[in-house]
Amino acid sequence: MEQDVLTGYKPVNDTNVYYEFYPNQSSDKTFVLLHGFLSSTFTYRHLISLLKKDYQVLSVDLPPFGKSAKSNRYVYSYKNLAETVIKLTELFGLKKMVFIGHSMGGQIVLNILHMRQEIADKAILLCSSAYLKRAKMPLVLTSYLPYFHRFVKYWFARTGVKRNLQDALYNHSIINEEMINGYLEPFLKDEIFMALTRMIRDREGDLPRKILNQIQTPCLLIWGDHDKSIPLKFGEKLKQDLKNSELIVIRETGHALPEERPMEIFEYIKGFMEKSQMAAE
Template sequence: MNLAERSNSYTIRLNNISVHYEWYENKEANDKPVFTLIHGFLSSTFSYRRLIPLLNRRYNVLALDLPPFGKSQKTKKFEHSYQNLSQVVIKLLENLAIEKSILIGHSMGGQIALNIAKNRPDLVSRLILLSSSGYMERSKLSLVYSSYLPFFSLGLKKWLEKQGVRKNLLNCVSDPNMIDEEMIQGYLQPFNDDNIFKSLTRMIRDREGDLSSEELKKITIPSLLIWGKEDRVVPLKIGKRLNRDLPNSKLIVYENTGHLLPEEKPNEVLENILSFINT
């Protein structure tokens, strides 16, 4: 049975926006913590398609599309700050009565997970950070001001189209041969709705800077950091710096691996996660 056949997909209204989430139940895992999967920028739950079935063999798994990505609502009225996005995840956990969760955050999703750990540590038992973003400053004022210009979102759309999904994926993986048509279409699908470009324009204005070293040092939740040595999107030096700042963290580095860890090395990621949470 494939992932789509086992998936229970839902839509819920949280913080004045419709959020898509998926619940994968394992009836033998009711006494175990739930894994909550948070994807990265320009991505969706699709990026976890290889890891979800592996985790679901032992655990209940929750995955969501952060607005404005995936199947979640795309609107310029929503505040697309990391603080607000982390509140969406917190509200989802509360609505589903999930008292403790192991958060897995990939890329930007790692920064959202860190915000949740900072603001609601009671909800988090472990942090798994896969090539997590970190130490990014807020967008330059010149770009923020430019985002208010008419047709800025149209220009953003043309720029992203020029980049192309395949080109972006080539920058994210170590082995280009793994990129097939299914992968391209999966990452392309959310951008068929033009409203996403208006939302991304709003995100340029709303996104605050990443958590500082001082804030990170206060997060004592056990954390596993996994990185690809050939990551060109969030280089390994970010992982090493996070490992220094997070007081209760461990860093694992994969050879011949890029940025898309859940796609490139799902079995290895699973093995390291299981070892970490059972320690």
């Protein structure tokens, strides 16, 4: 039976990680939701409202985003973020989870599958980051300059939340004050920009093809055909490199799938889960 949400912080890897946990005693499946760059668990609010009725859900604010701590001492590599998520799920005593990752969150899911394949039952990758190289050395070196975080803040202020949403969405009509404020709120304090400066240095490149080929976990890839951030060609390439995967393309949709198409995503997820269950039987 569905219960109220449990929210809070847990100390993991020397940082405080914010989570939203939706227990569901009638389900033996737990979905773990990981958001993308410059985002938070807020991006999953519509999908969570659908998933929590049938499944248990854990949504995580990946450091330094959302309400999680913004430390300039934490190592913001994908490997360490993946380890942080794994340790958080262990604190909840979760087993055989289904991981959902959007954009950068998808790359962290892939790191989890590479590191601890046995804890994942399945994975759903929504316009997942893939084949992105590490930041070039001149940028990494420049990030050590005093007050570099002010340049990061200036860049963010120039692009602006509304413009970023317009780039991420195909359907601009759904942009409203709630959405703009939800994405803006975590960026109102300087600490996030100091942490993002550290992330420029720590973030390694996306997993190479050789490692992707070794991942056996069943993966459902869902892409928007008008994704400007991570174009569909990367989804098609990822489908080739993940041996146990299928790709679904949603028409007239941009990068922000959980915002534009939560109901369609939920239906595809249910079909993916049911198909896997039938194959197991």
